[in-house]
Amino acid sequence: MPEVRSTGGARIRYDDVGQGALTLLLIPGWCTRRDIFSPLVTLCAERHRVLCVDLRGHGESEHGDEDFDSDTVLEDLLAVIDASGARQVVPVAISHAGFLALELRRELGAERIPQLVVLDWIVTEPPPPFLATLRGLMSERWGRTRDELFQQWTRGVENKDVLRAVHEDMLEFSEEMWARAAREIAAAYSREGSPLRALAGLSPATPTLHLYSQPDTHDYLETQVAFAATHPWFHVMKLPAVSHLPTLEVPGLVAVGIEALVSGRRTAVSTTHPDLGPQG
Numbered sequence: 001m002p003e004v005r006s007t008g009g010a011r012i013r014y015d016d017v018g019q020g021a022l023t024l025l026l027i028p029g030w031c032t033r034r035d036i037f038s039p040l041v042t043l044c045a046e047r048h049r050v051l052c053v054d055l056r057g058h059g060e061s062e063h064g065d066e067d068f069d070s071d072t073v074l075e076d077l078l079a080v081i082d083a084s085g086a087r088q089v090v091p092v093a094i095s096h097a098g099f100l101a102l103e104l105r106r107e108l109g110a111e112r113i114p115q116l117v118v119l120d121w122i123v124t125e126p127p128p129p130f131l132a133t134l135r136g137l138m139s140e141r142w143g144r145t146r147d148e149l150f151q152q153w154t155r156g157v158e159n160k161d162v163l164r165a166v167h168e169d170m171l172e173f174s175e176e177m178w179a180r181a182a183r184e185i186a187a188a189y190s191r192e193g194s195p196l197r198a199l200a201g202l203s204p205a206t207p208t209l210h211l212y213s214q215p216d217t218h219d220y221l222e223t224q225v226a227f228a229a230t231h232p233w234f235h236v237m238k239l240p241a242v243s244h245l246p247t248l249e250v251p252g253l254v255a256v257g258i259e260a261l262v263s264g265r266r267t268a269v270s271t272t273h274p275d276l277g278p279q280g
Helices: 034-044 070-084 095-108 128-137 142-154 160-172 175-192 195-200 218-230 251-262
Strands: 003-005 011-017 022-027 049-053 088-094 116-119 208-212 234-238
Touching: 003 070, 011 034, 011 070, 022 034, 022 070, 022 095, 022 251, 034 049, 034 088, 034 160, 034 251, 049 070, 070 095, 070 175, 088 095, 088 251, 095 116, 095 175, 095 195, 116 251, 128 142, 128 175, 142 160, 142 175, 175 195, 208 251, 218 234
Parallel strands: 022 049, 022 088, 088 116, 116 208, 208 234
Antiparallel strands: 003 011, 011 049
């Protein structure tokens, strides 16, 4: 397995499969492992080179000797890109790893990061209940708060891979890591306001695709469609899925959406249907 030594000498491990001029960098969210991308790696590697990384302190990547933050993780990702020799990279980030994808675009510029794909990210202003959840993860109530998140992310889910990833793999992460995740996510929203606002501030504009399943509300989709109407580089598709991990639940649709973006075809706004048409 490829690895790179990053800040503090920590080994950051990743998969490197497939071939192509364009490289997809798959970035898991906090308190998950790169396994959540396993089906997507197989599908995307048929056409592109794919790097799939374990974040520092997650999966098979080392923690290092000290506390770390999002800036440290960004340095890790830059080290992976540098070691890989990839010239053009499209980050594919799930949940709040979207903030890391955003920083990669700022750091490396539009020529090297020509597009962004974000998955199941709260791209609007974070609602008060979500901010309360972050505070709960940083308190003595962290275990109960985490379990409530698990219930929300898997309500109505029958997919065994999703259930294992949430109730087994994510359960392994410590109180320290959940608190760190909440701290870094809260800081990012405080700094950026909302991901849509941050994306709109990129110059030149960067074609961005948001594929998501939660939250399943009309207002959330409507807000994104309205944003896309005035920012034609932004594309959104509501996936026919119910969990927080569409890469495990509907990996085929995620792969089709990614391919539509990177090949220059535009992705449709869709609430339930898998077809990707010329809208949005």
